[in-house]
Amino acid sequence: MMTTASRARLRAGALALATSLPIALGAAACAEGGNDVGTSAEKVEYPTSTIRIMAPAAPGGGWDLTARTMQKALKDGGVSRQPVEVDNVTGAAGTVGLAQLVSKHNADPHRLMITGLVMVGGVVTNKSAVTLTQTTPIATLTAEAEVIVVPSGSKYKTLQDLVADFKANPTAIKWGGGSAGGTDQILVGLLAKAAGVDPKQAKYIPYSGGGETKAALLSGDLGVGVSSVSEFKELVKSGQLRALAVSGASGVDAGAGTPAPTVKEAGYAVELMNWRGVVAPPGLSDTQRQAVVSMVDKLHSSPAWKGVLTEQGWDDFYKSGDEAKSFFDTETTRITAVLTEIGLAGA
Numbered sequence: 001m002m003t004t005a006s007r008a009r010l011r012a013g014a015l016a017l018a019t020s021l022p023i024a025l026g027a028a029a030c031a032e033g034g035n036d037v038g039t040s041a042e043k044v045e046y047p048t049s050t051i052r053i054m055a056p057a058a059p060g061g062g063w064d065l066t067a068r069t070m071q072k073a074l075k076d077g078g079v080s081r082q083p084v085e086v087d088n089v090t091g092a093a094g095t096v097g098l099a100q101l102v103s104k105h106n107a108d109p110h111r112l113m114i115t116g117l118v119m120v121g122g123v124v125t126n127k128s129a130v131t132l133t134q135t136t137p138i139a140t141l142t143a144e145a146e147v148i149v150v151p152s153g154s155k156y157k158t159l160q161d162l163v164a165d166f167k168a169n170p171t172a173i174k175w176g177g178g179s180a181g182g183t184d185q186i187l188v189g190l191l192a193k194a195a196g197v198d199p200k201q202a203k204y205i206p207y208s209g210g211g212e213t214k215a216a217l218l219s220g221d222l223g224v225g226v227s228s229v230s231e232f233k234e235l236v237k238s239g240q241l242r243a244l245a246v247s248g249a250s251g252v253d254a255g256a257g258t259p260a261p262t263v264k265e266a267g268y269a270v271e272l273m274n275w276r277g278v279v280a281p282p283g284l285s286d287t288q289r290q291a292v293v294s295m296v297d298k299l300h301s302s303p304a305w306k307g308v309l310t311e312q313g314w315d316d317f318y319k320s321g322d323e324a325k326s327f328f329d330t331e332t333t334r335i336t337a338v339l340t341e342i343g344l345a346g347a
Contacts, residue, residue, distance in 0.1 A: 046291035047082040047110055053278075054113040056097025058090045058209025061178065062228045063114045065210075066141065066276050069308045070114075070299070077302030079295060090208045093122020093179030099130045107283030109292050112138070116276035118182035120328075120335045124345055125181025132332065136284045137325040139296045140277035142309065143317035144228045145248035146187050147260065149241040151217055159245040159266040162224065163195050170201035176213055177226035180206040181344055183274040184226040186335070187247055189342035194268040199342040217241060228274050229254050230312050247272045252313065275317050275331075277324060293321045 051074070055067035067086045074080045089097035097113060105111040115132065123131050148159060156162040166173050170192070177184025185206065189199035205222065207213045210231040216222035218240060225232065225241070229252060235241040236255025243254035245266050251259030263270045280292050299305050300318050309316055319327050339345040 044287055044291050046288075046295060047080055049110050050083040050085060051080060051110050051112065052085050052087055054087050054089055054097050054101060054111070056089050056091075056094035056113060056115070056119070057179075058211060059088055060211025060214070060231075061209040062144075062231055062274070062276065063094065063116065063118075064088060065230065065312070067114045069312065070141075070278070073302060073304040073308050074295075074299055077299060077304030079299045079302060079304075092126045092128070093182050094119040095122050095126050095128040095130065098123075098128065098132070098135070101279070101281050102130050102134045105281040107285075107288075108281055109284055109288040111281050112278050112292070113280075114276060115279050116183075117186075117274050117331065117335065118178055118184075120331050121181040121183065121186060121339060121344075122179050123332075124336050124339050132279065132328050134282050135279040136282060136289055136292075137321075137328050138278045138280055138289075138292055139300070139320040139324050140275055140317050140327055141300075142312075142314035143273045143275040144230060144312075144314050145246040145252055146183060146226060146272060146274055147229045147232055147236075147246045147254045148187075148191075148244045148263075149217070149225045149227075149232050149236065149254075150223065150244060151220065152240055152242050154223070154242065156224075156244065157242075159261070159263065159268075162244060163191070163266075163268070166192070166202075167195055167197055170197050171203050174203055174205060174221075174223040175226060176205040176207060176216055176222040176224070178207065178210070178213070180204075181339060182206075183228075183272065185344065186338060186342070187226055187270070187272050189344060190270045190272065190338070191263065191268055193342055194263075194270050199344070230314065233313070273315070273317075277328075290321075296320060 053067045055064040057063045071084045071086050074084050101113045150156050175188050185204050188202050188204055192199040192202050213225055217225045232241055233255040236243050243260040245263045246252050246260045247263050249271055251262055254260040297320055
């Protein structure tokens with residue numbers, strides 16, 4: 001017959017065994033330092049291993065900058081006690097990276113990818129077999145105006161000067177920016193249409209990353225650059241580039257110390273903001289998905305991330321979970337229509 005002392009020793013041993021078991025994603029308990037998600041009967045610890053954020057473009061561009069600032073803020077803000085690493089996968093407006101995320105990392109909640117308006121356009125123009133609908137939407141993060149720049153030695157002092165030559169001889173102007181069908185080329189197409197130029201006549205040179213665009217501008221291989229404000233800001237500040245106009249609803253400082261005029265203020269009815277967000281691979285369970293969303297929610301509310309927004313001049317454009325999914329779906333419809341209108345869909 002078991003004595004009271006024996007029963008007490010048995011209970012203590014069982015408790016010790018239970019508390020020594022490893023805690024994994026989806027377990028019924030959560031260790032200190034993780035993000036608790038789920039009901040009291042189903043709490044999870046996340047992350048439990050290295051988080052890998054893919055920037056689906058070359059170093060030096062907006063996706064790369066977003067991935068690396070997210071990496072730093074996750075650590076500086078105390079959101080993740082696990083390592084956070086960034087990988088670059090280049091090609092086809094991010095659709096090469098998109099295909100890798102979907103085909104190679106199914107159901108892995110520790111694999112994330114930066115996405116955005118550029119990829120939405122790239123899926124259409126590259127006729128990608130893989131689309132954003134095959135990923136697990138996590139959140140939109142930021143929105144940022146585009147800027148049109150020229151080398152400091154350029155004869156163009158205003159956007160009106162540039163457009164005058166563009167209208168006179170559309171193929172004489174060499175525009176350059178990110179991947180074909182992305183935000184940068186969309187802005188060129190919308191500006192051409194607003195100025196009465198056939199968008200198909202615009203000579204646009206796509207680059208796989210912001211670093212290549214900058215090098216082409218500084219070497220003289222490119223006459224006009226288009227990208228997000230943050231990508232060219234330091235070169236404008238140093239006097240190597242001149243900002244002619246920004247694409248938002250109001251003027252912003254593109255590096256010169258004073259707000260650059262908007263495309264609308266220059267007389268052309270165009271307004272466009274470049275947004276960026278983050279997705280996970282397909283195949284995540286509801287619990288896994290909510291764990292990732294919870295981590296990014298925590299990142300968004302952290303002082304470290306708020307500091308990033310201020311430092312980079314990014315607009316806070318946060319939507320997470322189901323709201324993010326709805327936005328991605330709506331943007332796919334909207335951008336497909338825009339690309340068709342300016343003759344880039346299926347190009």
